[in-house]
Amino acid sequence: xxxxxGYVRDHGARRSGEVALVFEERxxxxxxxxxxxxxxxxxxxxxGLQPGARVAYLGKNRDIYFEFWMxxxxxxxxxxxxxxxxxxxxxxxILDDCSPALLVADPEFLARLDPAxxxxxxxxxTGEGEPFARWRDRQADGDPQADxxxxxxxxQLYTSGTTGNPKGAMLTNRSLxxxxxxxxxxxxxxxYRWSGEDVALVxxxxxxxxxxxxxxxxxxxxxxxxxxxxxxxxxxxxxLVRYRITKLMIVPTALRIMCDDPKAAxxxxxxxxxxxxxxxxxxxxxxxxxxxxxxxxxxxxYGMTETAGTxxxxxxADHDVDGNVRMASVGLPLPGVExxxxxxxxxxxxxxxxxxxxxxxxxxxxxxxxxPEATAETIDADGWLRTGDAGxxxxxxxxxxxxxxxxxxxxxxxxxxxxxxxxALFGHPDVHDVAxxxxxxxxxxxxxxxxxxxxxxxxxxxxxxxxxxxxxIAAYKAPKSIAFCDALPHNPSGKVLRRLLRDQYR
Numbered sequence: 001x002x003x004x005x006g007y008v009r010d011h012g013a014r015r016s017g018e019v020a021l022v023f024e025e026r027x028x029x030x031x032x033x034x035x036x037x038x039x040x041x042x043x044x045x046x047x048g049l050q051p052g053a054r055v056a057y058l059g060k061n062r063d064i065y066f067e068f069w070m071x072x073x074x075x076x077x078x079x080x081x082x083x084x085x086x087x088x089x090x091x092x093x094i095l096d097d098c099s100p101a102l103l104v105a106d107p108e109f110l111a112r113l114d115p116a117x118x119x120x121x122x123x124x125x126t127g128e129g130e131p132f133a134r135w136r137d138r139q140a141d142g143d144p145q146a147d148x149x150x151x152x153x154x155x156q157l158y159t160s161g162t163t164g165n166p167k168g169a170m171l172t173n174r175s176l177x178x179x180x181x182x183x184x185x186x187x188x189x190x191x192y193r194w195s196g197e198d199v200a201l202v203x204x205x206x207x208x209x210x211x212x213x214x215x216x217x218x219x220x221x222x223x224x225x226x227x228x229x230x231x232x233x234x235x236x237x238x239x240l241v242r243y244r245i246t247k248l249m250i251v252p253t254a255l256r257i258m259c260d261d262p263k264a265a266x267x268x269x270x271x272x273x274x275x276x277x278x279x280x281x282x283x284x285x286x287x288x289x290x291x292x293x294x295x296x297x298x299x300x301x302y303g304m305t306e307t308a309g310t311x312x313x314x315x316x317a318d319h320d321v322d323g324n325v326r327m328a329s330v331g332l333p334l335p336g337v338e339x340x341x342x343x344x345x346x347x348x349x350x351x352x353x354x355x356x357x358x359x360x361x362x363x364x365x366x367x368x369x370x371x372p373e374a375t376a377e378t379i380d381a382d383g384w385l386r387t388g389d390a391g392x393x394x395x396x397x398x399x400x401x402x403x404x405x406x407x408x409x410x411x412x413x414x415x416x417x418x419x420x421x422x423x424a425l426f427g428h429p430d431v432h433d434v435a436x437x438x439x440x441x442x443x444x445x446x447x448x449x450x451x452x453x454x455x456x457x458x459x460x461x462x463x464x465x466x467x468x469x470x471x472x473i474a475a476y477k478a479p480k481s482i483a484f485c486d487a488l489p490h491n492p493s494g495k496v497l498r499r500l501l502r503d504q505y506r
Contacts (some may be wrong), residue, residue, distance in 0.1 A: 001181060003173040004154060005073045005147035005218065008034055011222045015196065017303055020219060022226040022243065023063035033067060035141060040071020043139035047102065047120070049075035051148060054098045056117075058082045058091065058126050059106035060229045061206050064132055066215055068104055069155070071136075076148035077101075080156045081167070081207040085474040088114045090166075094158050098168055098369065104132050113359065150174050156369055159305040159415070168369035171209075175308040176216060178362030182336050191274050191299040191315055192334065194389065196222035198273075200247045203228040203236060203254075204413075209309040214249045233257040237264055238445050249301075251279040251413030252286060253445055259289045272296045274316070278303070279413040280445050281328065288321045300449065302330035302399070306378065306385060308363040311337045329398040330391075331415040337361040340384065341393055351395050354402045357387045407498055409438030411446045416477045418498070424472040425450060425479075430460035435488050435496045436479065439506055450479040453487060453500055460484070 002010075011020070012034025021028040028036075044055065055072050057065050057079065069079040080098045083092060084106065095103070095117045103117050107127035120231050122132040148154070150173045158166040185193050194200075200218040202225050204211040218225035228236065231254055239245065250258075255277060258264060272294055276484075278301040282290075287298065295318030303309045314331030318324065333339050340348045341355040349355045360383045367375035379385045390402040407414040418436035425434045433453035438446035454460050462482040469478040485506060489497040 001150045007220050008070050013415040015222050019224050021063040036067045037070040037074045038143045039136050039139040041074035041144050044075045050102045050218050053077045054080050055102045056080040056100035057104050058109050061227050063227050064124050065206050070503045071152050075146050078153050078156050083207040084109050086395045087473050088112050157305045167371050169305045169365045171308050172366050175363050179336050183235045198223040198246045199243050201245045203231050208303050213309040233261050246273045249276045252282045253412050256286055264293050267294050269294045276301050279410050284323050329400045332397050354392045355393045357389045358384045409446050412444040414476050424469045428468050430455050430458040436500050447480040450482045
């Protein structure tokens with residue numbers, strides 16, 4: 001089977017003059033991307049790095065990231081993009097866990113490196129250190145032909161868990177390519193197909209599978225990937241028109257911002273073919289507004305980091321401006337994806353009953369980095385991956401999410417686990433007990449709310465507690481609001497009953 005490195009190599013030969021990456025005013029052809037991947041691979045090998053070594057990236061979306069990743073793949077190494085929104089202790093934890101042999105970082109995020117990473121650091125721009133581009137361009141041009149195999153890990157994405165410590169999900173060439181490679185294009189759902197004529201906007205952050213994966217899909221098919229440093233609705237609208245974008249991946253909260261921009265109503269979007277969205281269902285009023293503005297197909301995608309992204313999709317045909325039952329679902333499994341709904345004892349439940357969603361697919365991760373026990377708890381011997389999401393499947397195979405077994409909060413498309421926030425808040429001297437929940441929010445979908453039992457005799461300042469949290473975890477994870485109570489509801493085993501809190505505070 002062809003690997004990611006094989007695709008880049010082939011496009012470099014056959015589509016040498018075609019544009020692969022656009023970043024701001026800079027264009028990179030497939031021929032140049034292929035040459036740069038070789039230089040980067042040669043530079044990594046010259047540093048003494050061995051196959052399987054981790055290399056990390058701490059920065060916003062850039063064309064350089066994809067060059068760096070393709071070069072690492074060509075040297076059989078593993079890319080680890082780090083969420084630049086994380087607080088210094090969170091960044092330090094990930095760097096300590098993956099022990100990268102090289103870090104490429106935006107200069108503005110050097111302050112997050114406390115303590116220092118213990119490996120060489122190259123900069124994406126000119127600063128107090130060697131720029132990545134200068135290092136790249138002084139390496140040898142020859143293709144080292146050192147790519148790993150189809151089952152080798154090429155991407156390690158960190159995903160938070162209920163314990164509060166992030167885990168590195170290891171994705172292979174198989175994980176990232178197999179669902180598309182296994183079948184001819186005409187056997188795939190129409191909204192899921194790509195071609196070399198497509199132009200994709202890479203606006204989602206590359207530390208998510210929705211960013212790295214979306215960019216990879218474009219490069220896999222020889223399409224043009226327009227990379228956006230930051231999501232700005234005004235800039236995105238301009239880029240859609242300027243580059244005649246055909247495919248866009250976005251979260252509903254960002255889509256609403258775009259739709260509310262007065263410029264959108266005055267723009268012809270006839271070139272746009274598909275808007276894919278994920279993270280949450282699209283409200284019916286927003287769907288009506290978006291279809292009226294963009295006039296293209298809409299597809300909802302459901303997946304997770306551990307499944308290399310999308311494993312089900314609600315196709316455009318099931319998006320009805322008048323609403324329908326299927327719009328409450330996350331769609332049908334993609335070809336090659338098996339889904340079961342499991343009961344408490346692990347047995348498959350009949351259609352219509354709610355249980356835990358389990359997935360078996362070639363897209364599944366190979367496991368968590370250095371976490372054999374966590375891997376075994378997530379993926380069984382037969383390859384079934386337990387998602388932690390509760391749901392049901394109807395008679396036609398459509399999957400409906402019922403709840404989040406792990407209490408995950410989705411705010412603005414970002415995943416937040418209550419345990420992470422609670423761990424940050426427990427150290428505050430005024431906090432005796434705390435539980436974190438998600439509450440509805442018009443702008444973000446959900447907002448993080450902390451319910452706190454104060455230390456006896458204390459009168460905590462909500463703003464000070466929020467500031468305390470923001471100094472220890474990413475700002476989007478910190479509570480947007482705080483409520484105080486005398487005691488939290490617990491079950492007999494001592495577990496906080498978050499469902500009761502959600503009912504009360506929603």
